[in-house]
Amino acid sequence: MDLMPPPDGDDSAHGASAQGASAPGESAQDDPVTGPLAERADAYAAVPLLNCLLREVAEPVEPGVYRLRTSGRLLRVRGRRRPTGPEVHADGAWHPLTHAELVKLTAEELRRRTGLSNSELPAEMIDSRDAVAALLAARARAVPPDDPYLRSEQCLLTGHTHHPAPKARGGGPAAGWLPYAPEAYARFPLTLLGLREDTVVEEGDTSALDALGTAPPGYRLLPAHPWQLELAGPELAGAFADGRLVRLGTTAFDTWPTAAIRTLYAPGPDLFLKFSLDVRITNDIRRLWRHDLLALRRTDAAVRAAFETYEGPPAWLSDRGYRTADFAFEALAVLVRDGFGGRLLPGATPLLAAGLVEGFDGNPLDGAADPEAWWAAYLAQVVPPALTAFARHGVVIEAHLQNTLVAVDTGGTPVQALYRDAEGVKLLPRVSREAGWERLVYCLVVNHLGEVAGALAERHPGFDPWPAARRELARHDLPEIPALLASATLPGKTNLLLRWTGADGADARYLPLPNPLRGT
Numbered sequence: 001m002d003l004m005p006p007p008d009g010d011d012s013a014h015g016a017s018a019q020g021a022s023a024p025g026e027s028a029q030d031d032p033v034t035g036p037l038a039e040r041a042d043a044y045a046a047v048p049l050l051n052c053l054l055r056e057v058a059e060p061v062e063p064g065v066y067r068l069r070t071s072g073r074l075l076r077v078r079g080r081r082r083p084t085g086p087e088v089h090a091d092g093a094w095h096p097l098t099h100a101e102l103v104k105l106t107a108e109e110l111r112r113r114t115g116l117s118n119s120e121l122p123a124e125m126i127d128s129r130d131a132v133a134a135l136l137a138a139r140a141r142a143v144p145p146d147d148p149y150l151r152s153e154q155c156l157l158t159g160h161t162h163h164p165a166p167k168a169r170g171g172g173p174a175a176g177w178l179p180y181a182p183e184a185y186a187r188f189p190l191t192l193l194g195l196r197e198d199t200v201v202e203e204g205d206t207s208a209l210d211a212l213g214t215a216p217p218g219y220r221l222l223p224a225h226p227w228q229l230e231l232a233g234p235e236l237a238g239a240f241a242d243g244r245l246v247r248l249g250t251t252a253f254d255t256w257p258t259a260a261i262r263t264l265y266a267p268g269p270d271l272f273l274k275f276s277l278d279v280r281i282t283n284d285i286r287r288l289w290r291h292d293l294l295a296l297r298r299t300d301a302a303v304r305a306a307f308e309t310y311e312g313p314p315a316w317l318s319d320r321g322y323r324t325a326d327f328a329f330e331a332l333a334v335l336v337r338d339g340f341g342g343r344l345l346p347g348a349t350p351l352l353a354a355g356l357v358e359g360f361d362g363n364p365l366d367g368a369a370d371p372e373a374w375w376a377a378y379l380a381q382v383v384p385p386a387l388t389a390f391a392r393h394g395v396v397i398e399a400h401l402q403n404t405l406v407a408v409d410t411g412g413t414p415v416q417a418l419y420r421d422a423e424g425v426k427l428l429p430r431v432s433r434e435a436g437w438e439r440l441v442y443c444l445v446v447n448h449l450g451e452v453a454g455a456l457a458e459r460h461p462g463f464d465p466w467p468a469a470r471r472e473l474a475r476h477d478l479p480e481i482p483a484l485l486a487s488a489t490l491p492g493k494t495n496l497l498l499r500w501t502g503a504d505g506a507d508a509r510y511l512p513l514p515n516p517l518r519g520t
Contacts, residue, residue: 037136042099043084044136044158045129049102050083051162052496056511057109070113073105081454082158099129106164110500121164121499124280128165132157134174135167138184145185145256148362150265152355153258154182160402161357161451163282163495170279177279180227182257189250190264190273191226194219195325195332196244204297204321208271208336212251219246222323223334225262225275232278232331239327259352259402260421262286263337270339272317272420276330283498288333292423293322296335300422306393307385314385315343317405317420337420345416349408353382354401357451364412365452371460372468374413378452379472381406381417386444387476396436398424400447437480442491442510445469445484450516466516473517490515 058066058075066075074089086102087094097105103125111117135157144151159166169177180186192213200220215221229236239245255264255273262277277286300319307316317338324333344350356365368374382404389395397403397419407416428436453465473481489512498509 037133040136041129041133044132045099045125045167046084046086046102047082047158048161048166049099049106049125049164050077050086052164053106053109054083055162055492055513056494056496057113068109071109073109075105081458082161100126106496110496114497114501116501118500118502123171124165124168124499127171128168131167131169131174134178135181135183138178138181142185144361145187147267148360149350149352150256150267151360151362152352153256153265154185155355155358155360156259157183158358159183160282160495162447162493164499166282168280168282172279176230177227180225180257180261182259182261187254187256188226189252189254190223190266191229191250192248193222193224193332194246194248195222195323199244199326200323201326201329202321202323203293204300204319204336206321206323206336208269209323209334211269213248215248216246220323221248222325222332223251223273224332225264225277228262228275228277228331232276232328235331236328239325244325244327259354265339270341272337272339274319274335274337276333278331283495287330288322288324288335290329293324293329293333293335296322296422299425299427302393302395302427303389303397303419303422303425306389306395309392310385310388312384313345313416314381315416315418317343317418319422340418343418344407347409348415350405350416350418351408352402353404353406353448353452356406357401357455364408364414365455365459367412368456368459371456371463371465375453375456375465376468376472378406378414379449379469381414382448383444383469383472384476385417385419386440387473387478390436390440391476391478394428394433394436396426396428396431396440398443399440400443401451403443404448438491438510439508441484442493442508445517446490446492446513453516470517484515485517487515488518489513490517 054066054077057070058068061067061074064076064078067073068075076087076089076094077083078085086097088097088105103122107118107122145154178184179188190212194215197218197220209223210221212223213221236245253266253268255266257264260274261281263272263274265272274288276288279286296319303316304318307314319335319337322333322335340350351364356363382399386397386399389397398421399419403419403421403424405418405420406414407418409415426436426439449469453469457463457465470485474485491510492513494509494511503509
């Protein structure tokens with residue numbers, strides 16, 4: 001069962017367990033333009049767009065009512081953490097907004113606010129909504145994975161909670177990307193290529209790639225994401241024609257796309273592989289960019305060193321190396337990432353933190369009878385490694401929801417945190433301490449703890465998660481902590497304005513949000 005924000009505005013059920021079956025009354029034949037499926041797609045797509053709109057360009061007037069700062073128009077929504085049912089006030093009455101009308105209203109407000117026009121972002125918002133409709137139809141016919149870890153990676157139908165178009169897939173037809181969509185419970189074999197030895201470029205430990213198949217003499221094995229291979233076809237035609245590349249079939253096993261879409265997990269060899277993908281997903285074209293690959297070993301080594309000196313169970317899934325072709329450095333790049341072997345505590349089950357927020361069958365949040373004890377255990381696992389890496393080693397890990405795995409014991413209690421993705425890591429003094437701290441606070445506190453705290457509090461009305469978070473943060477001897485706990489605000493990333501103004505995806509900009517840690 002897919003999770004839709006309840007139409008009555010009580011979002012306490014959002015994030016409840018899912019079974020993967022179709023909802024009552026839903027069928028694969030539902031019209032994605034009209035009918036129940038369309039209504040559900042509109043509701044899903046409205047949630048993150050409304051979160052952006054209300055955070056970045058509106059101010060609260062009364063519970064559920066907001067004023068758009070530039071135009072002065074009034075907007076009413078139901079629910080708080082997952083707003084839905086938008087209505088605009090005009091001619092003395094409230095008028096419901098379809099998703100398309102919400103996109104139009106958002107574009108008008110942003111044009112007035114910034115003085116800039118942007119036709120690309122509204123198209124992405126519509127594409128994101130249409131992608132949700134396609135995913136809902138696909139999920140009605142699909143079966144979720146048996147493994148709870150894979151279910152947690154593939155449950156993100158809403159996705160990024162504060163992005164205007166989190167499910168946009170580049171505007172292409174759904175038939176081109178659905179076979180590779182984690183939200184549709186996809187799994188598929190990798191395409192295997194032979195790369196002529198004199199064209200190979202690699203760095204770090206890529207030996208795991210050679211075990212995926214057999215390359216002919218004079219060639220090295222290069223796995224490829226089949227979707228990327230389709231997208232990069234014209235760029236690679238000459239290399240296939242002259243023999244620099246040869247096709248070798250596919251792997252004998254399936255891989256599973258994770259929440260990151262272009263990062264796949266192969267359970268058999270226990271290996272993560274990250275590929276280029278020439279599609280805009282949220283803020284960026286998801287290529288493995290040359291400058292990031294060239295910096296990879298230095299960055300990953302710094303994080304590994306930080307975690308190796310830490311006493312306790314947290315783990316870093318190392319980006320241990322990459323392999324590519326000199327004639328298609330970015331297009332054919334594949335990054336090799338550690339699996340769980342030797343890193344996961346015995347008997348523990350890893351789960352994606354973002355999945356805890358979105359909801360899946362087996363979500364330990366649903367079974368947390370004592371929210372205070374569960375939350376204290378969660379904080380004790382995820383907070384210390386991130387703060388210690390910053391304080392002792394000048395390493396800013398990107399500890400947001402999609403880069404954090406939380407392992408739980410058989411009772412569902414958090415016992416370990418695992419972090420991933422060296423590409424998003426920042427190192428001091430390459431960035432200033434102030435900028436690094438702001439990024440860490442946004443990723444760890446706003447994006448991560450804020451969302452998990454909200455999901456837990458929904459399940460346990462009256463439970464306040466912030467005193468425990470304050471106590472956990474206060475245990476750490478960083479000069480920035482007292483100011484964080486006393487500050488009236490926290491930094492919130494402005495993804496809507498970033499995309500509207502055409503800023504680089506890595507150029508994070510923040511606005512002040514009320515700080516729930518203050519005075520608790």
